[in-house]
Amino acid sequence: xxxxxxxxxxxxxxxxxxxxxxxxxxxxxxxxxxxxxxxxxxxxxxxxxxxxxxxxxxxxxxxxxxxxxxxxxxxxxxxxxxxxxxxxxxxxxxxxxxxxxxxxxxxxxxxxxxxxxxxxxxxxxxxxxxxxxxxxxxxxxxxxxxxxxxxxxxxxxxxxxxxxxxxxxxxxxxxxxxxxxxxxxxxxxxxxxxxxxxxxxxxxxxxxxxxxxxxxxxxxxxxxxxxxxxxxxxxxxxxxxxxxxxxxxxxxxxxxxxxxxxxxxxxxxxxxxxxxxxxxxxxxxxxxxxxxxxxxxxxxxxxxxxxxxxxxxxxxxxxxxxxxxxxxxxxxxxxxxxxxxxxxxxxxxxxxxxxxxxxxxxxxxxxxxxxxxxxxxxxxxxxxxxxxxxxxxxxxxxxxxxxxxx
Amino acid sequence: xxxxxxxxxxxxxxxxxxxxxxxxxxxxxxxxxxxxxxxxxxxxxxxxxxxxxxxxxxxxxxxxxxxxxxxxxxxxxxxxxxxxxxxxxxxxxxxxxxxxxxxxxxxxxxxxxxxxxxxxxxxxxxxxxxxxxxxxxxxxxxxxxxxxxxxxxxxxxxxxxxxxxxxxxxxxxxxxxxxxxxxxxxxxxxxxxxxxxxxxxxxxxxxxxxxxxxxxxxxxxxxxxxxxxxxxxxxxxxxxxxxxxxxxxxxxxxxxxxxxxxxxxxxxxxxxxxxxxxxxxxxxxxxxxxxxxxxxxxxxxxxxxxxxxxxxxxxxxxxxxxxxxxxxxxxxxxxxxxxxxxxxxxxxxxxxxxxxxxxxxxxxxxxxxxxxxxxxxxxxxxxxxxxxxxxxxxxxxxxxxxxxxxxxxxxxxxxxxxxxxxxxxxxxxxxxxxxxxxxxxxxxxxxxxxxxxxxxxxxxxxxxxxxxxxxxxxxxxxxxxxxxxxxxxxxxxxxxxxxxxxxxxxxxxxxxxxxxxxxxxxxxxxxxxxxxxxxxxxxxxxxxxxxxxxxxxxxxxx
Numbered sequence: 001x002x003x004x005x006x007x008x009x010x011x012x013x014x015x016x017x018x019x020x021x022x023x024x025x026x027x028x029x030x031x032x033x034x035x036x037x038x039x040x041x042x043x044x045x046x047x048x049x050x051x052x053x054x055x056x057x058x059x060x061x062x063x064x065x066x067x068x069x070x071x072x073x074x075x076x077x078x079x080x081x082x083x084x085x086x087x088x089x090x091x092x093x094x095x096x097x098x099x100x101x102x103x104x105x106x107x108x109x110x111x112x113x114x115x116x117x118x119x120x121x122x123x124x125x126x127x128x129x130x131x132x133x134x135x136x137x138x139x140x141x142x143x144x145x146x147x148x149x150x151x152x153x154x155x156x157x158x159x160x161x162x163x164x165x166x167x168x169x170x171x172x173x174x175x176x177x178x179x180x181x182x183x184x185x186x187x188x189x190x191x192x193x194x195x196x197x198x199x200x201x202x203x204x205x206x207x208x209x210x211x212x213x214x215x216x217x218x219x220x221x222x223x224x225x226x227x228x229x230x231x232x233x234x235x236x237x238x239x240x241x242x243x244x245x246x247x248x249x250x251x252x253x254x255x256x257x258x259x260x261x262x263x264x265x266x267x268x269x270x271x272x273x274x275x276x277x278x279x280x281x282x283x284x285x286x287x288x289x290x291x292x293x294x295x296x297x298x299x300x301x302x303x304x305x306x307x308x309x310x311x312x313x314x315x316x317x318x319x320x321x322x323x324x325x326x327x328x329x330x331x332x333x334x335x336x337x338x339x340x341x342x343x344x345x346x347x348x349x350x351x352x353x354x355x356x357x358x359x360x361x362x363x364x365x366x367x368x369x370x371x372x373x374x375x376x377x378x379x380x381x382x383x384x385x386x387x388x389x390x391x392x393x394x395x396x397x398x399x400x401x402x403x404x405x406x
Numbered sequence: 407x408x409x410x411x412x413x414x415x416x417x418x419x420x421x422x423x424x425x426x427x428x429x430x431x432x433x434x435x436x437x438x439x440x441x442x443x444x445x446x447x448x449x450x451x452x453x454x455x456x457x458x459x460x461x462x463x464x465x466x467x468x469x470x471x472x473x474x475x476x477x478x479x480x481x482x483x484x485x486x487x488x489x490x491x492x493x494x495x496x497x498x499x500x501x502x503x504x505x506x507x508x509x510x511x512x513x514x515x516x517x518x519x520x521x522x523x524x525x526x527x528x529x530x531x532x533x534x535x536x537x538x539x540x541x542x543x544x545x546x547x548x549x550x551x552x553x554x555x556x557x558x559x560x561x562x563x564x565x566x567x568x569x570x571x572x573x574x575x576x577x578x579x580x581x582x583x584x585x586x587x588x589x590x591x592x593x594x595x596x597x598x599x600x601x602x603x604x605x606x607x608x609x610x611x612x613x614x615x616x617x618x619x620x621x622x623x624x625x626x627x628x629x630x631x632x633x634x635x636x637x638x639x640x641x642x643x644x645x646x647x648x649x650x651x652x653x654x655x656x657x658x659x660x661x662x663x664x665x666x667x668x669x670x671x672x673x674x675x676x677x678x679x680x681x682x683x684x685x686x687x688x689x690x691x692x693x694x695x696x697x698x699x700x701x702x703x704x705x706x707x708x709x710x711x712x713x714x715x716x717x718x719x720x721x722x723x724x725x726x727x728x729x730x731x732x733x734x735x736x737x738x739x740x741x742x743x744x745x746x747x748x749x750x751x752x753x754x755x756x757x758x759x760x761x762x763x764x765x766x767x768x769x770x771x772x773x774x775x776x777x778x779x780x781x782x783x784x785x786x787x788x789x790x791x792x793x794x795x796x797x798x799x800x801x802x803x804x805x806x807x808x809x810x811x812x813x814x815x816x817x818x819x820x821x822x823x824x825x826x827x828x829x830x831x832x833x834x835x836x837x838x839x840x841x842x843x844x845x846x847x848x849x850x851x852x853x854x855x856x857x858x859x860x861x862x863x864x865x866x867x868x869x870x871x872x873x874x875x876x877x878x879x880x881x882x883x884x885x886x887x888x889x890x891x892x893x894x895x896x897x898x899x900x901x902x903x904x905x906x907x908x909x910x911x912x913x914x915x916x917x918x919x920x921x922x923x924x925x926x927x928x929x930x931x932x933x934x935x936x937x938x939x940x941x942x943x944x945x946x947x948x949x950x951x952x953x954x955x956x957x958x959x960x961x962x963x964x
Contacts, residue, residue: 051926250545257634
């Protein structure tokens with residue numbers, strides 16, 4: 001008897017379940033998206049290693065629950081690739097509906113992989129979001145091309161990143177102004193510089209920064225690696241690294257794990273330079289007592305790498321509408337303003353100041369970015385990210401040369 | 407009903423593991439259609455062996471695993487031989503027991519900050535005594551030989567082996583043997599090693615195997631203290647498994663099989679070492695020498711034990727200071743300012759994960775205890791032990807490299823629609839909890855003197871009477887220790903919780919590891935405290951309850 005009731009109930013529920021998850025989402029009909037989103041729970045898979053970012057996500061989730069009835073659950077990852085793996089596993093098992101991930105914080109290599117494997121919600125939806133009109137895609141090319149891969153609306157921009165260095169000015173040490181100067185600098189200051197071992201994101205980014213600086217024709221980096229050309233193009237980079245490694249921290253035989261470990265080395269006075277992909281990183285660290293208030297940021301005057309970070313919806317997400325509503329809220333002037341506030345996170349906005357209403361623009365102008373944060377005008381020229389294939393090859397070659405240092 | 411217990415135990419272990427192993431083996435030989443692998447080949451292995459420094463990684467894991475086990479076991483044996491039955495032993499027992507409750511990662515972080523060139527010990531003496539204005543560029547942490555990593559493992563494995571040995575001690579009648587041995591003129595330590603140890607070792611052997619398996623495949627401690635170029639095999643494995651380049655999965659699966667071979671090899675080497683050790687013991691005991699002059703060794707063993715405990719506890723104390731610290735610069739021995747900010751922010755976020763951790767641990771522990779006791783009782787009544795085959799079954803979850811087998815298991819769950827619910831998560835925790843509970847309980851249970859049962863039967867007690875009124879109360883100590891170990895194992899699970907729970911069931915450990923990737927010692931301090939609080943409470947209960955139960959039974963005080 002009981003069993004029959006269960007089966008009947010399931011049978012009654014099943015078509016409804018299929019109907020809600022299988023119907024195509026029409027982003028242009030935003031009203032119906034908001035209606036469908038009400039009551040949904042969005043599982044937002046995002047790196048959870050920084051408490052200020054976690055706090056910001058919690059705030060944003062509370063706001064969309066209040067306003068749109070969408071509950072946001074932050075699934076804290078220690079590595080975004082784990083979320084990609086989960087979608088791969090789901091696809092391999094044929095679970096094309098009701099997936100466990102609704103939104104992923106993503107960019108670069110992970111995005112390229114998901115796009116190529118057909119793991120993202122299609123067709124492109126990001127440029128149909130109501131708040132897209134504020135996004136500065138015209139002046140910020142990294143919003144439409146993510147690591148040379150066309151975005152095509154498959155992910156929605158969330159913030160901007162720029163490679164910046166920091167130092168403790170209280171130590172009174174003169175800083176280098178280019179990668180090659182840095183190599184010379186390590187000879188004068190042995191044991192006082194290191195970088196996270198690739199394939200750590202920041203470690204690999206450091207290699208790309210160095211490669212971009214030393215390569216003769218930067219345009220080759222915007223195209224996939226041409227077989228047989230890799231050695232010639234990267235020869236100056238590895239020659240410089242060969243020269244630098246013996247003068248590095250621990251003689252270049254050990255590397256920190258990630259940028260946080262590197263920052264801790266700066267705080268512990270084991271090294272003199274740290275770096276990150278966020279201009280507000282140093283100000284945040286000072287606010288959290290992780291670095292002394294004498295730390296300041298600097299960039300190389302020739303230019304440093306820049307990119308954007310995004311949110312994307314997996315093709316099998318269970319709460320697609322909720323994810324769209326949340327993604328749209330994340331690019332609202334209000335959410336972007338709060339995100340750029342160094343007291344909260346300090347992550348630079350993706351919005352176009354000229355497209356904003358007067359009040360919002362003023363609020364952005366009035367933000368105090370923090371003592372150690374360079375204003376956008378002093379962040380220097382931006383180098384484009386090389387094509388993802390360069391990073392892959394660089395990581396392999398780096399591991400071959402330096403991965404077995406002992 | 408009782409007869410089904412061993413079958414249930416086997417099902418709990420074999421189903422998830424066999425499906426997980428299968429889903430690891432197939433991609434290791436190139437078969438993973440979702441990633442375009444549709445032909446069976448040895449290419450993943452060829453690719454694996456082309457990886458630079460792969461054999462160095464293997465050697466590192468093997469060496470660390472065996473060295474860690476040898477030193478940990480040696481310390482525990484020496485300490486028991488030198489001090490068991492003394493007041494110092496009791497004191498040390500209270501010092502060491504809480505260490506078991508500390509998660510590996512937290513202990514490793516604490517140790518790292520103690521011994522680093524810019525760490526606490528160096529700050530105490532710099533620059534006044536050392537003259538170091540900046541921290542010396544010394545390779546202490548992450549040393550290429552893996553010594554600091556071994557140290558981090560030893561300080562955690564010693565308490566584990568200590569408590570397991572302690573649980574087996576009442577069966578060994580150490581006091582009687584000690585009197586006989588000293589009556590025959592043997593030194594204290596020699597007497598113990600010649601008479602008591604041969605009875606103890608078979609009882610703790612499985613726990614020693616678990617230590618070997620763990621130390622050869624550990625990831626979190628290796629990430630904090632282990633070498634980086636190259637890293638131990640398990641660390642590289644997890645890296646490939648999580649690489650955005652999905653084609654790496656094939657190599658990772660092949661690596662998982664290599665890891666399995668490595669761990670099995672370590673166990674085989676250990677078995678050879680056991681034989682050699684036992685032969686050596688025989689030669690020594692037959693030589694007639696009494697080994698009376700063991701004073702120095704006794705104090706050394708006590709000192710080493712105390713050092714291990716103090717390093718970890720001090721490390722944690724310093725992490726506790728970090729959790730209240732403002733900016734804490736080199737070479738200050740204490741922070742310049744203190745703040746409650748870290749705690750307030752963390753406590754705000756922690757109550758949900760705390761409940762999940764607690765419920766998950768209790769559920770897995772209770773189920774495991776019931777299954778294990780039922781299996782053991784069934785074994786006692788029928789006289790049929792599972793034999794060595796069922797023992798190997800128990801080893802599987804402890805030997806299988808977690809990431810590979812869990813990834814396969816997740817595929818299996820998805821394919822059969824089991825999903826990511828609480829029950830699925832409990833069942834996966836059970837895979838790891840059950841063996842530990844079994845390993846820690848089986849030997850004391852089996853070593854129980856069955857003549858008590860005969861006496862009970864003679865007095866007209868049924869088998870159920872004997873079980874409830876005599877056996878279970880007499881073994882309450884080991885049962886509670888096993889329960890506490892099971893609970894602690896559940897609390898410490900990271901990968902199973904993240905993978906199978908899909909991050910929807912955040913526990914203290916998953917939150918701690920996610921935050922640890924941010925490297926902030928303050929937050930790590932808060933979470934390390936919270937993370938060890940739960941298992942610590944479990945062990946406290948395991949220690950206090952029997953003491954209270956048997957307050958008026960002198961012979962029951964272990």
